[in-house]
Amino acid sequence: MAGMTVIECAGSPLEMGRAHGEQARPVVRRALEAWREVTAPSGVAGLLTGSPLLGTVRRLRPELADELRGIAEGAGVPFEDVAAYNWMDEGWWMRRRHLREHGCSVVGGQPAGGPYLAQNMDLPAFMDGSQLVLRLRPQDGPEQVVLTSAGLLALTGVNAAGVAVCVNTLDMLSGDPYGLPVAAVIRGVLARRDRAAAVAFLRGVDHASGQHYAVGDASGIESLECSAAGAVPVPLREGRLIHTNHPLASDDLDAGALDRLRETGSVRDSENRLRFLDAALRPDGTPGEAETALADDTVPICVPGVPEWPTRTFGSVVYELGGTPRARIRPGLPGRAQWLEPGWAG
DSSP states (O other), X not given: OTTOOOEEEEESHHHXXXXXXXXXXXXXXXXXXXXXXXXXXXXXXXXXXXXXXXXXXXXXXXXXXXXXXXXXXXXXXXXXXXXXXXXXXXXXXXXXGGOOSOOOEEEEEOOTTOOEEEEEEEEEGGGTTOEEEEEEEESSSOOEXXXXXXXXXXXXXXXXXXXXXXXXXXTTBOOOTTSBOHHHHHHHHHTOSSHHHHHHHHHHSOBSSOEEEEXXXXXXXXXXXXXXXXXXXXXXXXXXXXXXXXXSSOOOBOHHHHHHHHHHTHHHHHHHHHHHHHHHOOTTOOHHHHHXXXXXXXXTSSOOOOTTSSEEEEEEEEEEOSXXXXXXXXXXOBTTBOOBOOOOOO
C-alpha cells in the first residue's frame, strides 16, 4: 500500500474503463476471483446478472455502462462479472440470508476552515488487497478522485468542483431491483458541480438499495437516507454530520431485515459507533480530529484485520472542501497503509 500510485483514467467512458482495467488488470482479476469464490455458494452472482439493474444503468447512466464494458475489456474478464461485482450493495439485500456483520462510519463538520466529510469504508474481508485510487478525467464533467475496489466504479470520492460524497449502507431499508445501483448513484453525485445539484439528483432518482449519502461542497454538508421510497433528509447534530448503519430519519423499513440485523448484533454495533462519534467529535472539530476518531479500534470504529472477523476497514477518506478541495485517502488499515494526497491533474 505504501507504494500505491493513482491510476489515471481519461477520455470517453469506454476509454476510462479500459485504462482502469488495463492498469489494474491483475488486481481486477484477483478481486473477481475472490468475489466468485465467496458468492458461489449463495448464487448471488447469477441473481445480480439476471436482475434489471444493468438495464436501469443503461437507461439512466449509459456512460457508466460503457465504462464497465471498458473495465472488462481492459482487464480481459467477462463483462457480466464486472457488472455484477459493481452491484455490491444490491447483492447484500437481495441475499438476505447472508446479512453481514460490518458497516461504515461517516462524519462531517463545518469548522471555520471550511466544511469536510470523512469516513471509514468497512467491507468484506475478501476485498482487502483490491484497493485502488482512481483519478477520473471525463470528457464532460469535473475531474474526480475516488477510492474504490479494482473493477468497481467508485466507493466514495470528491471532484475538482468541490463536491464530495461518503456513504453508509442501510440494509434495513427497502430496496428496489428497478432502481439505480449505489455505485452508479455515487458517480452520478460526482458528476455534479455543486451540492444543490447533487442533492437534487439524489432526490430525483429511484434507488435500488437502502443507503445513506453524505454530500458536501464549500457551502456546507447534507445528509440523506435513500431507499425505494425516496430520499429523506437527516438533520445535522449541532452542525455536525454523524452517521453509521441504522436509519435516523427514514421509516421505509424492511421489518424482516431489521429483525435479523438486530439478532446478529449489527444494529447494536451501529448504535455504539454512533454514540462514540457523537461524544468524540466537537461541533467545531477539525478534519484531523475526525481522522483520529476514525482510527479508533476500541468500539470498534476501525475494524482491524482479525482472521475470523468477516469484515475489516478497507480504507479511509478525508475530504476538505473549503477553497480548493483536498482529498486524503488511506487505502487500508492504520499502520499498514499510508495516507495519499492525489491532487488534481488540472
